[in-house]
Amino acid sequence: MLQVRWTAVTLMCLLFHQAAFARNVSLKCMQDTTTFLVELEKETPRQYAVLMYDAFGKMGSDVEGGNVNRLGSVRECRSVEGPEFSGQYCQVFLKQDRVEYFVGVCVPDSCTESEVQTLMYYEAFEQGRISLIPPVPSVLMSDSTLGIFMTQCYSDSTHLDLSAINCLFVCSVLLALPLVASIYVALIKRKKLREVRPGAGLTQTSNTNQYGAVLSNGSATQDATQTSDQNAENYQQNFTKSFLSCLHGFSIQNSGEGLLCAGNSASSYSSLNGIRILSLLWIISGHTVQLSVWNKLDNDKRWKEMVESNPLYVFAFSGPVYLAVDSFLLLGGLLSAKSLLSSIRRSDNTLSTGLVAHFLIKRFKRIQPLHLFIVCLTIGLFSVAQSGVFWFIAEDEIFNCKKYWWLNLLLINNLFTITDICAPWTWYLSIDFQFYATTPLLIFMYRLNKRVLVVVSIVLLMVSSVTGALITGFLHLPVHQPTTLAYESYFQYYYNKPYTRYGPYLLGILAGIYMTTKKETLIKKQWQAVIGWLCSLSVMALVVGLAYVLREVPPHLSLPHAVYQGMHRSLWALALVWIILACEEGYGGFADTILSLSLWTPLSNISFACYLIHPIIIILYNGKQETTMHYTDLNFFYLFLGHLLLTVVAGYLLTLLIEKPYLFLMRAKQ
Structure with a gap:
């Protein structure tokens, strides 16, 4: 042969x-x-x-x-x-x-x-x-x-350059510092527990009498010297106390307190944690399939025939899956409005420039430590890992992060094409911060004149919807994220741009203002709740269903594609607003029971880290495959469960070692 x-x-x-x-x-x-x-x-x-x-x-x-x-x-x-x-x-x-x-x-x-x-x-x-x-x-x-x-x-060997070595060093140091602090705090506590002082009180009295005798018979110089020694001792004690307090705040013992506690805070909306976690699970499910499809399945054509035309695959198909991102944007807008209004109340009902600056800086410091750690981890980890058959996506990440890391630092990476940015999934952090910066302006309009806020909000919603529709129509874009990397114009001009994605966040801000300042309930009778739920669920079903009806890429300007693209994200967010409001006013029923489960609280505490780390886990797994992946429902269900388990473990560790400690450190500097 x-x-x-x-x-x-x-x-x-x-x-x-x-x-x-x-x-x-x-x-x-x-x-x-x-x-x-x-x-x-x-x-x-x-x-x-x-x-x-x-x-x-x-x-x-x-x-x-x-x-x-x-x-x-x-x-x-x-x-x-x-x-x-x-x-x-x-x-x-x-x-x-x-x-x-x-x-x-x-x-x-x-x-x-x-x-x-x-x-x-x-x-x-x-x-x-x-x-x-x-x-x-x-x-x-x-x-x-x-x-x-x-x-x-x-090559069968890793290629470590200076940037990769620096990133590995930085990541190692950042992970090691909380561990060292934790060990030191544990040793101090153990030492205190083991200390036994049976004659401590007698010894202290004796010393006091002794020093008192010396002081009474000594000179003025001796008195001054003793006072100076006491001041030095007090300073040393205060410094030691502050250092130990900072060390404890930086330790795992402090970061882990309440992290896995179940239950909802009385000051927060009980349904939000459920919406947040279910949306995160939806995204992880979508990425599990999406990133595998980009590597080409060995039954790629059959997958498309089976999945892209069947609404039962709503957790795998790229169109409906990424409505979960709009859920995140809605929650972000709602909580940003609630947070700013609470800050204004604590500041004598004054919206000052300093308050706005503190509002923005606080958000920046909240997301950047873990965000930049992920950027560094991407460079270091992918550079160390030995390349495999499907390693091209990981290599793109290494190259882009080395070249465009500064876009992540400035939170503007969403303004560039998604194929040329570091850690493409972090575009959400950039667009969320950009929208977050608009919250003070809308709150200012609300306090100035409510009618002005209504008019401006309507104009902004129309601009966002019309822009998305026009871009879709003239560029012949699909209404969902493509299953291949061929449609770069979809990412470059539509998917991650603020002028097409503002609708859900704006609705979140308006919902946050209303729910924080309302004087009475909106739903007063049972029939109103029934009509609201029917409309809400119908809109959500329509938005999901039409994604399958309009799944084909239009060869020419298509009015249905344009209208759907321009409106579906805001309609989805509006339906979610109703669900949140109904749950808060006691008309949530079974949905409120599910969304308010105490199970969601610990997962919500680590959700930020889980969102950032899960694509790295998926890319590593896919890149190290030695055979082409085969799609079956059972295969990918098990794959999703595996990615989910690793994501939760890694998310918990990153929250414990990076997010919480360095967030405490930044607060301590204020």
Whole structure:
């Protein structure tokens, strides 16, 4: 079989030598490649050549269902030790009959990426095109012409540069400091518990009498000296007390207090924790599927046929899933209005410039320690981890974080295209802070004149809706997040931009103002509650259902797509406002019982860290896969549960070691 497959190896070697001079392939690369090919021609090839050939990606079954990628074996290729070279795993990205896929190849490590691409596919005199990668047969794809648009090679060693080393060091120090403080606090407490002073009171009295006698018989100089010593001792005691207090506040013992306690605070709305956690679970479920689909499933076509047209997959399909982000924006607006109004009441009912500045700085300090830690962790962790078959997403993250970390620092990364920003999921933090900064302005309008607030709010809602509709119509955008990275215009012009996503946050601010300042209940009779619930649930069902009806990308300007895109996020948020209000006024029923469960409180306490860390866990898992993932409902349900468990554990640790301690440290500096 081996001889049949490689009958043209000798001719190919001669052609490769000719190509080396014509296409600038190094002599060392050509010699090593020729050695490998000649060895394969032998009746009994050496083990290294067999392993290299075996590590090549080969076509599998169910190409019709989407199984087009030929991964090969990274592990087997990296184990190759040739006469004068080692095995190097590369991916050659091809296009055939409008289908894009990649093939894993094992080549000598003396060849560069450009040389591998030259050797894989070139023109050789009248022999025409010769390729080490056979195309998909014409029985499966009508056009057998191959086109190479990229080649990428992976090393079996990690590439740590200065930025990665610095990030690893910073992350290690930030994690170590609370641990050291915790150990020190634990030792101090243990020492105090073990101290036994049976004669402490007698000794203290004796010393007092002794020093009293000295002072009564001493000179004025001695008295001054004693006073100075006492002041120094008092200063030292105060400093020690402050240091120990700061150390305790920075420790795990302090950060963990109440973190996992169940129950709802009397000052907060009981249903918010439930909405927050259910939305987070929805997002983790969506990312579990979405990021896997980007890596190409081995039944990709069948997945699309099954999932994209069935509303039962509302937890996996990208359109409805990311309505959970609009739920977050609504909650953010509601709580920001509530927080600012409470601060105004505590400040003699005055909305001053200083109060607004403190309001914004407090928010900045609240989110940035953990946010920037995640940026640093992304660079360090992905640089240390050994690359795998699907490591290209992780490599993009490393490159983008090294280049664009300052966008995360300034909280403006959402203003750039999502394919060129560090940790793309953190765009939400930027847009949330930008919207947060508008809360004081709207509160000022409310205090100035309520009618002005109503007019401005209507105008802002219309601008946000019309902008989203126009962008969707003229750019022919889908109404949901695409399942491939091909639709860059969706991310670049619509998805993460403040001028298209402000509606839910604005409704949250208005809801927060109303619920904080209302004098009486809105729902006065049972029939009003029934009508409200019917309208709310109908709107939510309509918003979710239409995402499936309008799932196709419009080839031309489509009015239904434009109208849906412009209005569906605000309609979803408006329905959620009703649910929150109904639960607060005693008309929540079963929904209020579920949303107000004490279970949600500890999860809500760590939800910020869980949101930031879960994509890293998913990317690491997907990037380290050695085979293409296969979608079944059961497979991905178990995968979701695994990601969820790791996310909760990692989120708890990050909250305990990073979020809470450094939030305390920043408060202590005030």
